[in-house]
Amino acid sequence: MSEVLALHIHHLKAACSSCSVLELCLPIGLTGTEVERLDTLIVQRLKVKKGVALYRTGDPLRSLYAVRTGSFKTSMVSVDGREQVTGFHIPGEMLGLDAISADEHVCNAFALEDSEVCPIHFAQLEKLAQNLPSLQHNLNKLLSREIVRDHSMLMLMGNMNSDERMAAFLLNLSLRFSTRGYSSRSFVLKMRREEIGSYLGLRLETICRGIAHLRDQGLVSIAGRNVTILDMEGLKQLVAGCHRAPM
Template structure:
């Protein structure tokens, strides 16, 4: 079991206007003056060590957290005590939206590597968004994205076989990394195979068989945590179900 280490809080100010993921985060599309007003809500950014919890299930809602550096997983504990991974977040994505409806966090967020987040006090954010329609629009867009993600997961779990689920996961991660300026074909998985399996609703051995099958199809090679997509078009065809046997 991973030892949980505390957050490292440092008085390090990082202006939104100078952030490398500005165009992917909450300030997207805001004017310079509006970005400065939002920037005043971020008093200091947090460094979160690998394995540490940013927040836990049941914690009260205080802030939303924009991932600036690194990556996170969100998870819940099932009734039988097992961890259920609900998502993976990378730079430019927001953590903490799960707590808005009930004012407490429905899941926990753990750093998959040494990471850094920008906390945005939620009550102050709500107040500011009342005078900045563009900011309110961006917040609504983030909430909508969460709904779409949940719907996509339901479709994935209900309509795709295990190989298609794994292919869809790799393709989604590839696309998100590419938007951030990274290679879409060569990247490193920050999460363990068990965590991928939990997210996709698959057992570890099924994930391992799926990795071998994608390799045999000359679509993807995964060595350790290093991923090399060899046939992007073929991977998309697999996700679309083009290689699925016809029903009789």
């Protein structure tokens, strides 16, 4: 209950049309009138403090959540009680899609920093999408993107060694930050190394060795959580090496 109470409601009308991540979120490609109709579903924003759960496994599906500021991790708990990180989400990305199939969330979503989301009531969203083909198309694209992300993760786990996984992870963040108008070469990791290891299927010590190897090759500079990519092409070539035909 304390975590629920810690979700501070930001009593400010959320307007998609004036949002800085409009072109990355659910309204992408909608006309001005269509965006205004979507606006009516977002009556308030939610501020979520660092470390607080936006939702937990088993919670009923009420809303999808568009990340406006900050970042989140999604995770599940394994049978032996360990946390398995399933994703990291930054502004312009949608949380809560995991609950659509069974009407309840199958993972947890925790804020990695003080963050803000726009809740979109799902039942109302479905009803609106029936009248707006462009909105339904965007919902379908979001679901497809989740499938593609799962497939990419399987490839990451199956075909890449630890250094290649770390390189691919940094390149993925670089691209996502660049798309949002931030630097593709310098950014801050909001997640802990243990969380990166859980996501990549690697032990903490392996993550630390991987970072050291990338640093020794002159590909990146990582000080604490501050990342600077020194050789973007070198990182890409390292990841591309996992696609070489087996001997």
